Amino acid sequence: MATVKGKTRRRESLDNPPNLSIESPLRMLVFGSSSRDQIALTQSVLGPDVLRDEVNISATKKSSGVVQGRNINLVNTPNLQDNDLPDSVLQKELKKAVCFSCPGPHAVVFVLDPFHLTSDTMDILKPVVHYFGESVLKHTLIVLYHERGLKTLSIEDEVKKNKSFRELAEKCGQNYLFFNEEMNRTEGSQTQALLAKVDEMVLEQGMYSNVEFKDAEKRIQKEERFIRKSKEKEIRETVKMLENEHSGEALASEIEKYDEKVQLECREKAELAVADKLGFTLRVVDYAVAVGKGAFVGALLGFAIGYDAMAVGAAIGAALGGVLGGAANAARSYISNSFADAHKGTA
Structure with missing residues (x-):
């Protein structure tokens, strides 16, 4: 492999929390109660040219920039309130979000409008918790984004009266902050506060990761x-x-x-x-290695006939391929799990 002469210098200091060197990007995975607020926050942090042509975030988008001397990656997921996405599509987009924020986000940002909190605010995050697990809430920062030139304290008093918000904040370890767009345009203080809060969370919890x-x-x-x-x-x-x-x-x-x-x-x-x-292709390729080419070919033959024939085809292929020990059962289990969504889609 060709190598580039010269060595990239790594600058670490005690001012940087674990997993947060100056050169490595700060990764944030962004969800929200509306596409508008997700886009507005992203533009406020990274600049107005980011997501300029976006109105509704229906697919995972990764935006990068240098902010206050730091490399920042914001990965916006499809807005779960504005889009009624089928499970298969949502799963695909969340897998993209995983790839775009690997090896793991330093924070999961949940953008809310403090003036439109409802009793079902927590429901917006349910698919996220279902997909990533309950532990993701420990790494979730609630950002109450607004553009009105109002005092934060008065807004905070009103927000704290909302039972749904109090429950959500409790689940997220009271990790929340108010982001005043008007103030950020003139001072940049809100972005600074956001980055400082993420640094604080990383010190306490580390970056988020799972299998x-x-x-x-x-x-x-x-x-x-x-x-x-x-x-x-x-x-x-x-x-x-x-x-x-x-x-x-x-x-x-x-x-x-x-x-x-x-x-x-x-x-x-x-x-x-x-x-x-990610998804069908990689899982099937991995499976071909795991249970042998015979089972893999049998599964594909079964797929050509139809979903119900896939597990049978894999089992027969495994036998013909001389795969050792339990391949037929592995085939049946693997194919059933891998293509459950496809089966639902044709039902």
């Missing part, structure tokens, strides 16, 4: 290595060009910048590639 994030990260790293290997010739040629144009410290600086650019490009391409494959 799915770890699995996705392994796949992304593998894909990243493959992509970088495919760019070996391009990398060598670019480094040679830089060596002809620069020398000494200037050369080292240019090579370091180029290396960081290549790393970022490879990472983003790898995330997209794995996000596209």
Whole structure:
């Protein structure tokens, strides 16, 4: 594998919480009670050019920028209030959110309008809790976003009277803050407060991760290595060009910048590639390795006939392929679980 000369310097300090170096991005996974508020918060933090053409967030979007000297990644998930997404589509988009925020978000941000809190506010987060698990609430920061030039204290008093909000705040460990857009435009203080709160949560809880994030990260790293290997010739040629144009410290600086650019490009391409494959494709490929090619081919033959024939096809294929021990049962269980959503869709 081609390597870029020069070494990326890692700058760690006691001012940075664990998992939060200056160079590594601060990752936030964003949900919300409305697409409008999600978009508005993202633009307030990263700048007005981000998500400019978006009105309704119906698919997972990753936005990045440098804010107050820090690399920030905001991954907006489909808005669960504005979109009535089928389970299969929602699951696919949440898997994309996992890939885009690997190896794990430092915080899960839940954007609410403090003037439109309802008794079913908690219901918006139920699919998130169902998918990621109850532990995700420990890493959830409630951001009460508003654009009115009102005193935060008066709004806070009103919000605390809302029983639904009090219950939600309790579940999230009282991690919430008010974000005044008007104040942020003039001072930038609200973004600073948001980042400080996330840093505080990371110190207490660490970044959020689970088995799915770890699995996705392994796949992304593998894909990243493959992509970088495919760019070996391009990398060598670019480094040679830089060596002809620069020398000494200037050369080292240019090579370091180029290396960081290549790393970022490879990472983003790898995330997209794995996000596209997560679900049916990767699980079936893994299954072919786990139970043998015979079972895999049998399953695909069964799929061509119909859902009910898939487990049978896998079992027969496993027997024909001479797979050792329990392959038929594994096939039946795997296929049933993997394609339950597909079966529901055709029922």
